[in-house]
Amino acid sequence: xxxxIAPASRSAVGSALDWAFFVVAGVAAIWxxxxxxxxxxxxxxxELWFAVVYWALLAYLVLPRLHRILTSIYVPDYFIGRxxxxxxxxxxPVNVAFxxxxxxxxxxxxxxxxxxxxxxxxxTGARIVRTTLLRRSYPEAPVSPLLLFGRTQDFAYQQEVDxxxxxxxxxxxxxxxxxxxxxxxxxxxxxAAGTYDRSVGLSLxxxxxxxxxxxxxxxxxxxxxxxxxxxxxAATTSVIRDFSTGxxxxxxxxxxxxxxxDLPVVDxxxxxxxxxxRPPTDSRDRRPAPTVVGAVLVTARGLFAGLVLxxxxxxxxxxxxxxxxxxxxLPASTAEAAHVGIVVVLGALAAFELLVAWRILLxxxxxxxxxxxxxxxxxxxxxxxxxxxxxxITFQTNLIGLSxxxxxxxxxxxxxxxxxxxxARTAPKRISGRPGDTAAL
Numbered sequence: 001x002x003x004x005i006a007p008a009s010r011s012a013v014g015s016a017l018d019w020a021f022f023v024v025a026g027v028a029a030i031w032x033x034x035x036x037x038x039x040x041x042x043x044x045x046x047e048l049w050f051a052v053v054y055w056a057l058l059a060y061l062v063l064p065r066l067h068r069i070l071t072s073i074y075v076p077d078y079f080i081g082r083x084x085x086x087x088x089x090x091x092x093p094v095n096v097a098f099x100x101x102x103x104x105x106x107x108x109x110x111x112x113x114x115x116x117x118x119x120x121x122x123x124t125g126a127r128i129v130r131t132t133l134l135r136r137s138y139p140e141a142p143v144s145p146l147l148l149f150g151r152t153q154d155f156a157y158q159q160e161v162d163x164x165x166x167x168x169x170x171x172x173x174x175x176x177x178x179x180x181x182x183x184x185x186x187x188x189x190x191x192a193a194g195t196y197d198r199s200v201g202l203s204l205x206x207x208x209x210x211x212x213x214x215x216x217x218x219x220x221x222x223x224x225x226x227x228x229x230x231x232x233x234a235a236t237t238s239v240i241r242d243f244s245t246g247x248x249x250x251x252x253x254x255x256x257x258x259x260x261x262d263l264p265v266v267d268x269x270x271x272x273x274x275x276x277x278r279p280p281t282d283s284r285d286r287r288p289a290p291t292v293v294g295a296v297l298v299t300a301r302g303l304f305a306g307l308v309l310x311x312x313x314x315x316x317x318x319x320x321x322x323x324x325x326x327x328x329x330l331p332a333s334t335a336e337a338a339h340v341g342i343v344v345v346l347g348a349l350a351a352f353e354l355l356v357a358w359r360i361l362l363x364x365x366x367x368x369x370x371x372x373x374x375x376x377x378x379x380x381x382x383x384x385x386x387x388x389x390x391x392x393i394t395f396q397t398n399l400i401g402l403s404x405x406x407x408x409x410x411x412x413x414x415x416x417x418x419x420x421x422x423x424a425r426t427a428p429k430r431i432s433g434r435p436g437d438t439a440a441l
Contacts, residue, residue: 014365018418021372025409026065028379032406033057035393059207061410063087067205068415079183081244081263083146083172083193085252086415089205091146091193092213092251093244093259095221096171097182098190100268102281105173105190107274111231114157117170118142119286129209132166132200141165144210145288146252148174148191151419152283166211168197171224175282186240188265194220195257204254215256225264234271239264284423287361288416291368295361297408298371302353309346312339360412365421368412375405 036057064087071088083091098105109116118124120142131138139160145152153172161167171194182188196219197211214220229235243263251257312319316339323335330338359367382402386393393399411417 014369014422017369018413021369021376021409021413022065023069024376024379025406025413026062026069028406029057029061029065029410031383032403033062035399035402055207059203061407063206064208065410079149083148086145086147086152087206087252089252090249092172092195093217093257094148094191094193095217095259095263096192096194096224097186097188097263097265098173098192098268099187099265100189100271101273102175103273104268104271108228108232108235108268108271109157110274112227113231114159114169114171114227115139117156117158120145120289122289122292125289128165132164135164135166137163138165141168143170143172145416146172146193147415148193149177149180152288152416154281154283166197166200169220169223170195170197171220175280182240182243182263184240184243186265192224194224195251196220196223203252204250205252210253212253213251213255213257215258217257217259218262221259221264225266228266228268232268232271234268236267236270237264238267282423284419286420287363288414288420290411290414290417291360291363291420294368294371294408294412294417295357297404297411298353298357298360300404302350302357305346305350305353309343309350312343312346360421363421363423368417368421372409372412375409378402378405379409 033054037054067087067089071084075084075088075090081094083094085091100108106116118140124142128138128141130136131141137160139158141158141160143153143156143158151174154175156170156172158168158170161169171192173190173192175190176188180188195217196214198214199212200209201212202208203210225237229237240263242261244259244261246259246261248256248258319342320332320335320339323338324330324332327335356367356371360371379402382393382398385391391397393402
């Protein structure tokens with residue numbers, strides 16, 4: 001009798017499969033950019049439209065995936081005092097640490113005049129674009145996701161400047177893993193990365209629209225600590241001198257950063273939490289935009305199958321006639337049965353796709369892998385057909401369908417979608433807030 005696969009083996013197989021999907025999506029994104037470029041010349045698009053479409057493909061599909069593939073090879077996957085962007089590039093420096101329960105941290109930031117940022121979503125993303133362009137206030141504007149400990153920030157706080165989200169103080173917070181210590185053995189419950197957004201511009205490395213930060217990150221670090229100390233008398237701060245070597249570098253957007261390498265550790269364990277402790281926050285429990293996009297695209301496949309089903313039912317005689325024309329020797333009764341079979345298959349396919357989309361939205365990893373497998377097969381079939389001398393892929397043939405499969409694969413193979421699907425279903429432990437309590441988070 002075959003032995004069951006060990007959990008470690010299943011994990012290794014799953015990681016290898018995810019890596020394969022990740023690379024295939026990157027190669028497919030490059031292919032898509034070439035196809036769109038060729039199609040644009042055939043259709044005679046104006047230079048401006050072509051430039052916009054091609055920039056969007058490069059900035060939001062091709063370059064981020066290429067960076068992520070390459071940085072997974074050469075960027076260390078352990079704590080080095082820097083956050084990482086979703087593209088795998090080194091991001092902002094980790095420049096503040098905190099001790100205390102989550103409720104104490106929220107109470108301290110509220111008292112210090114900081115406003116908690118909204119989570120990133122399609123709606124909040126659209127709102128920050130609109131308010132930035134119109135120079136309107138949005139005090140809760142979301143901040144872009146940065147990764148530490150393999151996950152995005154658990155929450156972020158900010159202080160808007162000049163009534164526009166284009167300029168702001170902001171700081172991201174990550175809960176430290178259970179039993180984790182700073183290099184040198186010092187305890188920390190939270191790590192934070194604070195920087196000052198000075199304007200909006202294009203990322204030097206991905207060409208995406210992003211905030212440009214002020215290079216003096218120590219100034220923002222000291223501002224965060226000073227506001228908390230002024231608002232929370234019970235807070236005490238110690239500084240780990242030369243925690244990292246002072247350096248000048250660039251963050252994931254290409255902005256210059258500099259730091260002296262010191263790390264303040266703010267102890268809030270003696271502070272009043274201000275309100276009953278809420279359930280612990282964990283960014284892995286928030287449904288990320290790539291997961292939503294993937295579920296929407298799978299839903300679109302299901303709705304398309306449903307539309308074809310509806311047409312097959314409404315135009316029954318035409319379908320039966322087409323079947324008999326394809327196979328002239330087929331009896332009428334058999335053609336009728338074939339029509340029924342087609343209707344049943346289309347109905348099952350539509351229902352199956354909608355079920356998979358729902359499971360993806362709920363964070364089902366099996367459904368995510370299944371959807372990526374279907375898209376990978378569809379992409380591979382079209383690539384093989386093209387190499388074998390088939391019809392060119394254009395807007396008049398199947399470029400739109402191919403684009404949707406590639407977008408689905410890019411979305412569901414992303415780090416954020418994978419982390420959400422594989423997240424632990426158990427909440428992190430709480431900290432009591434008492435000084436000297438080293439209970440894990």
